[in-house]
Amino acid sequence: MTPIAREQSLFVLFISSGSINSETAIANVERALKFVNLSARDVEVIDVHQQPDVALASHIFVTPTLLRRSRIEPRMVGDLSSFDQLTDFLR
Amino acid sequence: MENESRRSPLSTGIAGLDEVLHGGYPLGRATLVVGTPGSGKTILGIQFLVAGVRDADESGLMISFEEPPAALRAIAVRLGMSADTGHNATVMFIDGRPMLETIGSGAFDLNGLVAIVVAEIRRSKVRRVVFDGIDVLFSATGRAAALGKEFRRLIQCTDAEGVTSLVTLKPGTGDHDLPQRIDALEYAADAVVRIDYRLIEGLLQRVLRVVKVRDADFASGEHPFLITARGLSVSCLPAKKKETITSYDRVSTGISRLDDMLDGGLLRSSVTLVSGLPGTAKSTLGANFLLAALARGEQCLLVALDEPAPQLVANVRSVGIDLQPFIASGHLRLLSRNAAGAIGHQHYLTIVAEIEEWKPTTLVIDPISALEKAGGSEIAIAVAERLTNLVKERGMLALFTAIANIELAERETTTLHISTIADTWMHLNFGVKGGERNRTLTIIKSRGTAHSNQIREMSLSADGVTLEDVYEFDGDFLLGSARLERTQQDNRDVLERETRVRELLRELEDRRENANSKLRDIKREMLDVDEQIIAISAESVSLEAQTTRDRNEVRVRRQGHAIGDA
Numbered sequence: 001m002t003p004i005a006r007e008q009s010l011f012v013l014f015i016s017s018g019s020i021n022s023e024t025a026i027a028n029v030e031r032a033l034k035f036v037n038l039s040a041r042d043v044e045v046i047d048v049h050q051q052p053d054v055a056l057a058s059h060i061f062v063t064p065t066l067l068r069r070s071r072i073e074p075r076m077v078g079d080l081s082s083f084d085q086l087t088d089f090l091r
Numbered sequence: 092m093e094n095e096s097r098r099s100p101l102s103t104g105i106a107g108l109d110e111v112l113h114g115g116y117p118l119g120r121a122t123l124v125v126g127t128p129g130s131g132k133t134i135l136g137i138q139f140l141v142a143g144v145r146d147a148d149e150s151g152l153m154i155s156f157e158e159p160p161a162a163l164r165a166i167a168v169r170l171g172m173s174a175d176t177g178h179n180a181t182v183m184f185i186d187g188r189p190m191l192e193t194i195g196s197g198a199f200d201l202n203g204l205v206a207i208v209v210a211e212i213r214r215s216k217v218r219r220v221v222f223d224g225i226d227v228l229f230s231a232t233g234r235a236a237a238l239g240k241e242f243r244r245l246i247q248c249t250d251a252e253g254v255t256s257l258v259t260l261k262p263g264t265g266d267h268d269l270p271q272r273i274d275a276l277e278y279a280a281d282a283v284v285r286i287d288y289r290l291i292e293g294l295l296q297r298v299l300r301v302v303k304v305r306d307a308d309f310a311s312g313e314h315p316f317l318i319t320a321r322g323l324s325v326s327c328l329p330a331k332k333k334e335t336i337t338s339y340d341r342v343s344t345g346i347s348r349l350d351d352m353l354d355g356g357l358l359r360s361s362v363t364l365v366s367g368l369p370g371t372a373k374s375t376l377g378a379n380f381l382l383a384a385l386a387r388g389e390q391c392l393l394v395a396l397d398e399p400a401p402q403l404v405a406n407v408r409s410v411g412i413d414l415q416p417f418i419a420s421g422h423l424r425l426l427s428r429n430a431a432g433a434i435g436h437q438h439y440l441t442i443v444a445e446i447e448e449w450k451p452t453t454l455v456i457d458p459i460s461a462l463e464k465a466g467g468s469e470i471a472i473a474v475a476e477r478l479t480n481l482v483k484e485r486g487m488l489a490l491f492t493a494i495a496n497i498e499l500a501e502r503e504t505t506t507l508h509i510s511t512i513a514d515t516w517m518h519l520n521f522g523v524k525g526g527e528r529n530r531t532l533t534i535i536k537s538r539g540t541a542h543s544n545q546i547r548e549m550s551l552s553a554d555g556v557t558l559e560d561v562y563e564f565d566g567d568f569l570l571g572s573a574r575l576e577r578t579q580q581d582n583r584d585v586l587e588r589e590t591r592v593r594e595l596l597r598e599l600e601d602r603r604e605n606a607n608s609k610l611r612d613i614k615r616e617m618l619d620v621d622e623q624i625i626a627i628s629a630e631s632v633s634l635e636a637q638t639t640r641d642r643n644e645v646r647v648r649r650q651g652h653a654i655g656d657a
Contacts (some may be wrong), residue, residue, distance in 0.1 A: 016202030024197070048203045052210035060203040061154075061187055062228060071188040077196035078234075085196050 009044040009069060011090070014055060016063040017047045024079040025064035028086060036090045044069075100307070101255050104142020105135065106447075106584075107325030111301055111310045114280070116255055120281035120305075123247035124259040125273060127428040130286045131318050132259040133158065133299065134166060136221035138322045140182045141172045149218035150180040152211055154204065157224035160184035183215065189228060198235065201241040204439050205248045212252045219255050223256040226260040239275040246279065279303045286316075291466045299325055317434035324438045324444065326477065336360045336486030345383030348558040352534055357515060360486040361538075362441060362479045366495040366506050367519030371528055372551055373492040376519070377455045378407035378414060379556045380490050385452035389488075392451040393425050394442055396461035400425035403457065411555045424449060430461035432655075435470035437464065437637075439477055452487055459491035460505055468505045475509045519549065532558060542636045545609035 012027055015022035029043055048055040048063055058072060066089065067075040079085045100114035108598040116139070117121045126132040133155070140151030157165055163184045164172075172182060203385050204222075222245065229238045236375045242258065249256040258280070262273065277283045283302035288295055300311040316325040331630070340468060341356035350356040357363055365373050365379075381391050393414075395403050404414050404425070417423040427447055429439050446454070456478070462471035475491065482489040491513070495506035510516045515537040530549045548559035 016200065016206070016378075019200055019201050019202055021198050022202075022577060047204035051205040054208070055203050056185070056207045057187070059190065060198045061201065061207065062204070063202040064199065065203065066351050072193035075190055076194045078195055078199045079444060081197035085194060089194065 010032075010038070010042040011044070012069055013043050013045045014048055014058070014063055014065045015045055018050060020062065020072075021079045022064045024081065025066070028080040028083070029057055029066065029090075030088055032083065032086045033045045036089050038090060043076070093524060095508035100145065102142060103135075104138045105323045106148070106443075107314070107316065108323070110327040111299065111314050112284075112304060113309050116257065117281040117304065117307070118255045118528045119131065119250065121249055121256045121258055122282040122285045123242075123276055123283060123485060124257055124286065124344040124356050125277075126286035127258065127288070127335040128261055128290055131323055132221050132261075132286065133163070134318060134322050135286070136173075136223050136259055137163060137166050138170055140219055140221060141170045143168055143219045144180045144182055144340055146179045147218075149385050150215050151219040151221070152215070152217045153182065153221040153223055154187040154208065155186040155223040156187040156189065156227035162188050178521065179264060181215075183211065183217070185211070185323050187222075187228075195234065195350060195362060198237065200237075201244055204228075204433070205244060210393065212249075212254055218256060220257075222256065222258045224372070225258050234360065238272055239279070240277050240578035243279050244394060246396040253656075261657070269477075271611060277302055283485045290546055291434060293472075294466055296434040296466065302500065315440075317437050319441075319444070321444065324440050324525070326440055326443075334466070335480075335483035338486060341384045341426065342387070345379040346556050346558060348547075349532070352547070352558075353515070353537055354541045357537075358490065358539060359488050359493055360483055362486065363490045363515040363517065364493060364510050364513035364598060365490060365504075365517050365519065366493045366510065368521070371519035371521065372455050372549065373494075373519055375407055375410055375412065375551060375556055376517075376532075376549075377438060377457050377490050377492050378403070378412045379452065380509055381423065381455050382412050382555075383413060384488065384630070385422055389422070389453050390449065391417070391453040391455070392442075392445060392449070393423060394454070395427045395458045396423065396430040396438070396456065397458055399427040401427075409553075410551045411553045424451065433465060435462045435465040435474040435562035438465055439474045442478065443481065445489075446481065446485070451483075454482060454487055454489040455491075456489070457492045457631070458494050461493065468508075470507045471505045472606075475505075479512045480547055492650055511541075515540070515542075522546070522548070524651045575599070 013025065015025060025073050026045060030040065033039060034042065043066075046054060048060060054060075058067070062077050064079060065075055065077050066086075067073065067079060073091075076086065092619045099117045099118060100109075100112060100116060102115040103112065104111050105133050124132050124135060135287070136153060136374065140153060143149040143151045153163060169183055187204070208220060210221070224243070229241075245258065246256065260273075260276075280303075282304040284299060285302055286297070288297045297316050297318065299316050300313050301309045301311070310327055316323050316327050316329050338359040340359045341350075341354075342359050343350050344353065365376055377393075381393060384391050392401055393403070398406075404418070407414065414423055418425065424445070426442065428437065428441065442456075445451075457476075459475055460471070462474050465471065466476075473641070478489070478491075481487075491509065493506040493509060495518075516535040517536055518533050520531045521528045522532070531546050531549070532549045533546045536542075550557050550559060595637045
């Protein structure tokens with residue numbers, strides 16, 4: 001379903017560059033990674049404006065959206081401000 | 092922006108909606124469409140895109156947040172979108188349905204959607220975009236508050252790309268702040284259309300209303316609409332009357348003497364109302380009118396709102412009006428509608444669709460008064476008015492029948508109102524003459540025509556409908572101007588006079604006999620009264636004598652003196 005190639009990271013975070021929501025989400029993910037023993041390499045960040053076709057193929061209408069590379073859902077939508085939800089999702 | 096004069100609007104692809112919007116959606120801008128579930132938003136959107144391909148060779152894109160692309164594509168095909176149109180343009184569908192397993196966590200925006208749409212607009216030269224059911228994105232994530240801001244983001248993007256867009260959404264349930272939210276969206280959009288449905292006297296009526304169009308005028312008020320296999324069609328009564336076709340050509344009613352009464356016939360591009368009680372042969376007159384038009388080689392449409400049209404055709408056969416060959420040859424089409432089965436505007440739009448598809452030149456509706464059963468008198472009048480406008484815009488010839496008793500005028504508001512719209516009004520009635528009930532015809536009015544004001548006797552026979560020359564009115568004989576068959580008519584007149592005189596004599600004798608018997612009764616009564624007067628006088632004398640005796644007796648008992656004692 002997801003033709004997301006390149007580096008085989010575990011997670012993909014779709015963002016929109018320049019948006020506050022997206023910057024917050026990136027910061028929240030970076031903070032949460034340490035708690036679940038993952039590194040920045042495990043999350044690929046994709047800007048929907050740079051790769052709209054990838055966004056379309058992955059049904060990314062809303063940013064930020066965090067999902068596993070292997071599955072199109074479940075997914076997290078929003079600035080990921082709930083730390084507990086985020087760490088649960090990343091585990 | 093406020094100073095910018097309005098660019099030419101873009102056709103909506105929907106019959107009637109262009110008239111409501113005075114041309115269409117604002118070109119290169121966003122129109123918000125608010126409607127309850129099932130109100131027809133999606134079809135409205137697809138019609139816009141299909142029209143783009145068909146009429147303007149423009150590609151369209153629909154992102155649906157509610158329905159799968161396959162279902163939408165099927166609707167598009169049904170609305171006239173075919174795979175090989177010969178057009179380069181096409182309609183694309185993107186599945187925007189939210190994933191079921193979505194965890195909402197904080198604020199988000201629609202940049203993903205914007206990026207996808209912009210990429211598609213540029214790649215496929217899309218000129219029209221529909222976002223269908225945008226509210227779903229927000230209700231799925233529980234962040235309805237973000238709707239306003241994200242809506243603006245979306246329309247800023249489509250405006251910047253110069254595409255014309257529609258954004259549809261449901262008013263929604265369970266969100267108490269939604270009315271204010273929608274107000275905010277309406278403020279941001281260039282145009283706002285609300286669609287809804289409701290029940291009127293148990294019948295479903297769909298209505299459309301334009302809330303605003305920035306810097307432009309539109310037809311205000313509620314406009315009924317219909318959803319058929321061809322999509323939406325909106326019933327718009329324009330504030331300004333459209334150019335109507337005026338013609339001084341006379342066309343025959345099918346009854347030559349009626350034509351004579353009408354100074355040569357009816358005017359083409361006119362509406363004739365034939366009113367009358369049940370059984371006065373309104374339908375027969377209508378059928379005769381059709382037959383005349385068919386004989387001239389015209390295409391005719393017969394709309395039956397009461398009994399089914401084939402029944403009507405069978406009925407008039409007995410009076411020598413055979414319409415069957417014209418049905419077989421395709422010159423006459425029948426449209427049977429159960430008046431009570433749908434709201435009046437639906438009947439109207441069905442008739443309009445038939446007229447537009449087939450372009451008949453003569454129209455008969457029998458009886459138009461049945462529309463009262465389709466939502467009440469007000470709707471019936473409005474529909475009659477719209478039909479009349481349509482007939483005149485197209486220069487057609489129309490005859491409507493209506494059940495009415497003009498003696499009870501105050502109860503016949505529908506027919507009376509329609510009569511004011513009609514160019515010619517004929518009333519059929521029963522006249523009682525010489526112990527017979529005869530059908531009569533009166534031309535009450537005929538615009539632009541010197542017409543006879545006589546009451547005529549109308550007769551039906553195996554040869555069809557004929558008008559007799561003369562009919563008596565209030566004991567007077569009115570002679571027709573048409574003394575074409577004078578000799579025959581004279582005999583008829585003499586016979587009629589003789590019958591009438593005999594009848595009058597008999598009547599006078601009856602009255603004399605009546606008076607005589609009354610006189611006898613009165614004499615008897617006078618005798619009776621005299622006898623009673625005498626009896627009462629005698630009684631009163633004896634009563635007085637008795638009274639005197641009684642008083643005297645009282646005095647005696649009191650030891651006084653009797654009256655008269657000294």
